[in-house]
Amino acid sequence: MRGFWYRIGPVITVVIAIFVLWYAGAVALNSAWAYDKAKRAGVELTTSELIADTMSQKKPKLPPPHQVGAEIWKTTGDMVLRGKAFSKRSLLYHSWITLSSTLLGFVLGTALGIGLAVGIVYNRTMDMSIMPWVIASQTIPILAIAPMIIVVLNAIGISGLLPKAVISMYLSFFPVVVGMVKGLRSPDHMQLDQMKTWNANGNQEFWKLRLPSSMPYLFTSLKVAMAASLVGAIVGELPTGAVAGLGARLLGGSYYGQTIQIWSALLTAAALAAALVGIIGWIQTRVLKRMGMAQ
Amino acid sequence: MTTDPVISAKNLSLTFQTNDGPVHALQDINLDINKGDFVSFIGPSGCGKTTFLRVMADLEKPTAGEITVNGVSAEEARKARAYGYVFQHAGLYPWRTIGGNIRLPLEIMGADKATQDQSVQEVLELVHLEGFENKFPWQLSGGMQQRASIARALAFHADILLMDEPFGALDEIVRDHLNEQLLELWARTNKTIGFVTHSIPEAVYLSTKIVVMSPRPGRTADVTESTLPKERPLDIRDSEEFIKIAHRVRDGLRAGHEDDA
Numbered sequence: 159m160r161g162f163w164y165r166i167g168p169v170i171t172v173v174i175a176i177f178v179l180w181y182a183g184a185v186a187l188n189s190a191w192a193y194d195k196a197k198r199a200g201v202e203l204t205t206s207e208l209i210a211d212t213m214s215q216k217k218p219k220l221p222p223p224h225q226v227g228a229e230i231w232k233t234t235g236d237m238v239l240r241g242k243a244f245s246k247r248s249l250l251y252h253s254w255i256t257l258s259s260t261l262l263g264f265v266l267g268t269a270l271g272i273g274l275a276v277g278i279v280y281n282r283t284m285d286m287s288i289m290p291w292v293i294a295s296q297t298i299p300i301l302a303i304a305p306m307i308i309v310v311l312n313a314i315g316i317s318g319l320l321p322k323a324v325i326s327m328y329l330s331f332f333p334v335v336v337g338m339v340k341g342l343r344s345p346d347h348m349q350l351d352q353m354k355t356w357n358a359n360g361n362q363e364f365w366k367l368r369l370p371s372s373m374p375y376l377f378t379s380l381k382v383a384m385a386a387s388l389v390g391a392i393v394g395e396l397p398t399g400a401v402a403g404l405g406a407r408l409l410g411g412s413y414y415g416q417t418i419q420i421w422s423a424l425l426t427a428a429a430l431a432a433a434l435v436g437i438i439g440w441i442q443t444r445v446l447k448r449m450g451m452a453q
Numbered sequence: 454m455t456t457d458p459v460i461s462a463k464n465l466s467l468t469f470q471t472n473d474g475p476v477h478a479l480q481d482i483n484l485d486i487n488k489g490d491f492v493s494f495i496g497p498s499g500c501g502k503t504t505f506l507r508v509m510a511d512l513e514k515p516t517a518g519e520i521t522v523n524g525v526s527a528e529e530a531r532k533a534r535a536y537g538y539v540f541q542h543a544g545l546y547p548w549r550t551i552g553g554n555i556r557l558p559l560e561i562m563g564a565d566k567a568t569q570d571q572s573v574q575e576v577l578e579l580v581h582l583e584g585f586e587n588k589f590p591w592q593l594s595g596g597m598q599q600r601a602s603i604a605r606a607l608a609f610h611a612d613i614l615l616m617d618e619p620f621g622a623l624d625e626i627v628r629d630h631l632n633e634q635l636l637e638l639w640a641r642t643n644k645t646i647g648f649v650t651h652s653i654p655e656a657v658y659l660s661t662k663i664v665v666m667s668p669r670p671g672r673t674a675d676v677t678e679s680t681l682p683k684e685r686p687l688d689i690r691d692s693e694e695f696i697k698i699a700h701r702v703r704d705g706l707r708a709g710h711e712d713d714a
Binding site: 349355362366449 | 510512537544561562
């Protein structure tokens with residue numbers, strides 16, 4: 159039991175601290191509007207009335223946690239109970255839209271990243287020519303390039319899931335390239351010499367030594383890539399006119415000043431990212447333990 | 454000796470070009486190693502003993518002179534898988550079992566499954582690791598891991614075994630034990646062994662020929678043919694003859710070191 163609290167204690171402490179700060183922030187930020195209303199109505203607010211008001215505004219500057227929680231429940235669990243899980247007002251529906259392009263982009267980005275890394279490690283010309291471009295690609299603000307990708311792909315008749323996935327891929331291939339280049343180069347001189355004493359060819363060296371050695375690096379990269387891919391999917395949903403997806407909920411919310419909707423979409427996106435990264439972490443632990451490489 | 458030497462170096466030199474100017478790692482080495490010899494290379498760090506072993510293994514190219522292994526160039530010998538090489542660290546792959554690690558060079562060389570299985574059993578028995586085939590490296594002690602790495606070097610039945618301070622990272626007791634086992638293995642397999650060490654007792658105990666090397670430039674300072682019998686119990690190290698040979702090796706080391714004492 160001590161072990162449980164030993165592990166969970168710090169997490170709970172941080173969560174409590176966040177809630178305290180969040181509520182305090184909500185009171186501080188929303189009180190201006192509460193005072194404004196009171197002034198126009200010509201009444202004086204007591205402290206408890208003030209706090210009660212800041213907790214229940216329709217369009218608060220910073221919605222308190224319980225309002226966000228209620229909104230999330232209303233658009234997820236409650237809709238499931240009413241049998242409308244995938245209606246257009248459901249966050250589950252929007253999450254699914256975002257998730258599908260996140261996963262497609264992640265798979266494409268991982269494939270591209272590993273492919274480029276292999277090229278860079280095995281081909282000196284690629285090492286010299288590709289790597290600077292890989293780094294340069296990430297210095298371009300994604301918000302600037304995302305609409306271009308959507309427009310260009312639309313012009314050649316590609317729309318829907320793929321353009322958003324391409325943006326996800328654009329963000330997620332980078333950590334995979336960097337991690338896998340390092341991972342594929344991680345065997346030391348001794349291990350490479352050893353391969354040479356057996357007169358192993360390049361193929362054997364790759365499959366039997368370099369690729370297995372790179373696994374810890376691959377999984378670390380995949381976690382970053384997954385999170386980046388989700389960001390890419392959300393960004394990709396913004397210029398499409400806010401039709402569907404968590405990005406659309408964010409944009410829609412900001413058009414109409416629906417702060418509660420923005421925050422609930424934000425938190426859902428965060429939970430989604432945490433779940434996806436958690437799944438990779440779980441696989442990582444299993445695989446590395448099985449390979450005798452767990453840290 | 455009427456047969457041709459297994460390894461033969463003639464006027465062998467190797468110079469590394471570094472930013473601080475050329476480093477003469479090896480200079481004018483002349484040495485013949487005959488079939489079934491156990492040759493130790495001993496000397497202070499920087500004397501080129503490891504470099505020499507690496508030249509034999511074609512892991513370094515000499516800049517002058519000639520080296521032949523089994524009568525052909527070192528490169529051809531490497532490509533023909535003429536030798537097994539044991540590094541200072543066992544370097545077993547953590548994701549492979551002991552059996553899988555020993556199988557690795559055989560897989561690379563394209564041996565069929567039955568040959569692999571048979572070889573694995575054979576060499577595991579040679580290094581006394583029977584029954585550890587399905588264990589993972591982390592389940593074994595350092596000494597056992599090094600034995601597994603020797604088994605791996607033996608797996609493809611090369612006649613030459615090159616060992617670069619294989620027991621350097623192990624403690625004295627484990628080392629004694631492994632030295633004894635190595636002699637037994639050598640007697641059973643009749644391999645030609647090149648062995649780099651910085652321990653005088655280890656060199657004298659194991660070798661039929663002890664090559665003392667000295668640094669800057671790396672060269673052979675003295676070659677001692679051991680007069681010890683092939684059968685060597687551990688307590689031979691207290692015999693007069695052993696001490697005499699150890700003395701000569703020590704003198705050789707000291708002579709090579711005179712200029713920077």
